Amino acid sequence: MVLTTVGSIHDGERYRLKDREKALVFQELATNGPCSRKSIAERTGIRPTTVSRAVKELIEDRFVTSTATVEGERPGRPEVMLRIESNRLVAVSMYVQARELRTALINLGEQTICEHVAPLSPHTDNTGFLKACSDSFRSVLPCVPPRSEMLGIALSLVGTVAAGNNTWISAARWRNIRALDFGLLSRRLELPVTINRMQDAELQYLVQKNPAYHDKNVLFLHWGFGIGASYAHGGVVMGSTIGRFCEIGHTRLSIEHGKACQCGAVGCLETEAALWAIRQEIADHIKGSLTDERELGRTMSTMDIADHPAIDRATRHVMLALLNLHQVFYPDVIVIAGPFTENQAVFQRLCAFLRSELPDYARDQVEVLAVTGGFHGSVRGSVYRFFRSRLKGTLTLNGSPN
Ligand SMILES: [Zn+2]
CATH class of the missing domain: 3.30.420.40 (ATPase, nucleotide binding domain)
Structure with a gap:
């Protein structure tokens, strides 16, 4: 999802080289980790001092942890192996399938930590749907790993979805749902909530991959x-x-x-x-x-x-x-x-x-x-924006050379 393309997170024409390098260090760890500082520098071509600065900040921010120390090429120069802390960030992805609301807790490493399924009657209205969302959210909360940061909830919906103003206009499957404003859910749970059409999230995922x-x-x-x-x-x-x-x-x-x-x-x-x-x-x-x-x-x-x-x-x-x-x-x-x-x-x-x-x-x-397998990318495609915007801030190099 995010990790394998995070090297290009500072996209467009205007970005600082050192930020791009920090993102590439992170991507290298995500793609080929666990690995040492030395191997990151070798594989990316980024100067070892920049790699060390980037890694230091990522460890301080708890995005990277050191695992084991292995013997380096030269005796007495052990190398520390580093890996991405996938559970550092999590987001909740909700989607409808037939007449069910499915909720998945997704981490930075694209893994589904837990899932919850709630049936929805054909008579479900705005109040009923919001309640199902709140209840489902609370049912996956106990699975959130300790010290994880919850970024928000993304819903993949069917029918007419006005993503711009977070309003679900209508769906043929639930005729009693009309102009459902997800701002209500956001205020109730005190978290960012975004909505999109299921097939858009699926395509977003395919394009990303x-x-x-x-x-x-x-x-x-x-x-x-x-x-x-x-x-x-x-x-x-x-x-x-x-x-x-x-x-x-x-x-x-x-x-x-x-x-x-x-x-x-x-x-x-x-x-x-x-x-x-x-x-x-x-x-x-x-x-x-x-x-x-x-x-x-x-x-x-x-x-x-x-x-x-x-x-x-x-x-x-x-x-x-x-x-x-x-x-x-x-x-x-x-x-x-x-x-x-x-x-x-x-x-x-x-x-x-x-x-x-x-x-x-x-x-x-x-x-x-x-x-095959129906909509499976949308589960991750919909929360992609949360991870991306959160990582964009993290993957800027702050510290001075040491
Ligand atoms: Zn029709």
């Missing part, structure tokens, strides 16, 4: 309980002022007729292809949970599902939607997540359709891949 995506245009499509997408242009996840973007699931298939959608409109793509819409039709065929996308993905990956009438119909709708999305954005990379595309036959059908329909000049220019 793949430096090559910083120079590319990436389309992320989620086909699961609902259908949504997000888009990153040159490494920046796009959004709108009203909190919706790339809402392919609620584009209309027909204006004359169609089925009622959860969003209140008629004839949306979701009514033909989302899991919520075809769940009843496939229930007899699929063994196991139809609400847990991760479990369902595992199930679907091993089953013969591509020719099931409802899945075949859904696939044909999604392939058309994907083609249309491609025509709008012309992405270099398309990443698809969700249980359906964990099935190879379904995924290959989508790919084959794209290949056959795209014009020659575009056909070989787009990479399409399916990721």
